[in-house]
Amino acid sequence: MAQRGGAQRPGNGGGQGKICQFKLVLLGESAVGKSSLVLRFVKGQFHEYQESTIGAAFLTQTVCLDDTTVKFEIWDTAGQERYHSLAPMYYRGAQAAIVVYDITNQDTFGRAKTWVKELQRQASPNIVIALAGNKADLANKRMVEYEEAQTYAEENSLLFMETSAKTAMNVNDIFLAIAKKLPKSDNTASGSPGGTVRVEPNQQTQGAAGCCK
């Protein structure tokens, strides 16, 4: 979190101002903390009583990685069963997905596995999938062992982290890990309408309002 509010203008000082845009989708059982995770990442906020998402919410956040600026277009889908039919619309063109489960609830882990299976079958073949065991702050009520999830993630070559939207633990890290794993060579970030890599004209900062000499 200490990194927040850093460089305001990406690609200005670094020389190459490469901007990549990626579509990322969050999937998982309802009430595992998908919206909280995104809200923490995008706005740095946490609400104890987060309302349940209707349909799919949309958020964006930009991260700087070396000389590239990675912009995430995040689709935070509703976990409720009745919105399940919408999910394919959002993971179809996505370059990355975070499948979230609740470490205090074994059922949500099972549901997460189903999501991973569905993604592997139906999403784009190069999709980067991350598994997030959320609510790590409630470790005393843990029902899903870290090793169990870790092994599963390794078997399916997923990124894996235990996160906590409440304490912000690993929240930025998991997004950054995804950003690192995503291919950033030109023209790979297609799929979304604005997905082409745009090289920002290297705008010089102008001397702020002339000072007296």
Place this chain on the structure above:
Amino acid sequence: MSNVDKNSSAEGEVLEGFICPFCLLDLTSITQLQAHFEEQHASEDKAVLQSLKGFLNKAKKKLLNEDETDFSPGRGPSTVSYETSDYEPNNPWNWDPPPLGPSRSHTSTFKKIRSARLDCFVAETNKLLIRLNKLLTDLPNDPVKRKVHEKSIVMWADDKDVPLCPFCARSFNIARRRHHCRLCGGIMCDECSEFLTFDYAKKLVSPVHQSHIKQMSTLSIAGTGSTGVTSSGMTSLLGGLSSLRRSGSQGSLNSLRSVMDSMTNEQHFRICSHCMKRLQARDNQIEQRTFKPTLSDYYDKLMEYRRRIERLLPQYNNMAESLGCGEPTYSLRDAEELRVKILKSGDSLNSMAQRIKILGNDQDATDSAASSNALSSGPRQELLQRRIHSTSTAFLKEHILSLPKLPSSQELKDMQERRKLETEARLAAEKEAARQAEEHAAEILRKRDQKSRETPRNTPVRSVHTPLSFSSLKKKQTEEVLVDTGWGVDSSTFDVSETDDPMVQQMNIIRNFIRQARDASRYDEVATLEANLRELQEEYKKQQRLMNP
């Protein structure tokens, strides 16, 4: 050896340039002079040579310093020590100008006199403030107790000692009674009393002196009636104690006021005008310290407009460029809207710059702050104002006047049509090329197969493109920065009517998101969301067709 006589320099003419001190030959550069000297006069005078070297070094340093200011920190200490060791102050080559004779600063004397006076003043004011603080803490509501409390903090002057009001010099009698200043204990008549409201008093003693200038209005000056007394009388009534109204004859107006006072809980200290002046002077001083000149206010606004323009411009340029190429990413309406926004901000910026320029020139400005500010504005401030204006004008010229034009909707349509055709043609061409290449490859393969069926096929090693092993990168990289420009829709601000079809519901949600994104000027997001809406609509149509063919 040069043959110019040394005496020629005594003729009074001043020679300039890189002149050799021995042969007075003009050598065009430092390096040449140095080389010449070392070559020709090396044996002649070691001391002069040394000093010349020092001089040249110093001159070089000066020249370099003018060119690159960043040079000095990088200079090693060796150069410095070289100079100091070879440089006596009496050296004729010394570069520094001679001192201008004795000078003396009178600032310290002035400060001493001034601080002595100020100290006296400040000490007195502080005494008043300390007393005021004591008065305010644990102040009893009951008038009798309150009086005791007040007397315990400040010694009240004896009534006998003061035959006349020290402010208006009139004698005291039944109608004109003696009153005590709660801060200094002095005596004055009712008309000469000032009233310090509790609110104002609290503001004065509060450690963080909030500069709410407007609070000045709560100060009641020179009471028209004996409000202080009546209010205390009123509180006693309210407290259910025996009536102690000393000025009950003062009429209904006063009692009304006192009722209002007690209702708003606004009470006063009676103090003399002398103490009041002291307190007000301090208050004014602090306010002045925190006072922000109008110019700075204006400048803040100006910079806000400027930042807004700077924020919107890249977005707009992006959109204009994209539209100019006939890309369907952004909608023309959004771009136009953004253009209007930028132009409006430019307008505001311009008018603000104008206001800054004429600030202080219009002496008849109704704004009292502006005119008081104008008094202090010297030529430097005028210069500053002019510069702010000219910088802003330059900024506007550069950015607003050169704002790229948007294509008209007809042009855009044409362009998009053309682009579509072009892409189709290109796609077709690519497909054709791919097909041909495939055929070609197949041909070659077939031929090769036929030619050498038994030789093991030499398959070229496919260069596996490893997408940079990111795991090998250092775990913690300092470059990773979360750019704080995250944006998200606010789902709580709207109610979505629960429809049977989540698809329909989602379309409504997305429409709402688009509105939000537009309000926030996030046009990239608008584009993404609109794309999603189209996708949803198509999907929905497909569903409908499947369900009722």
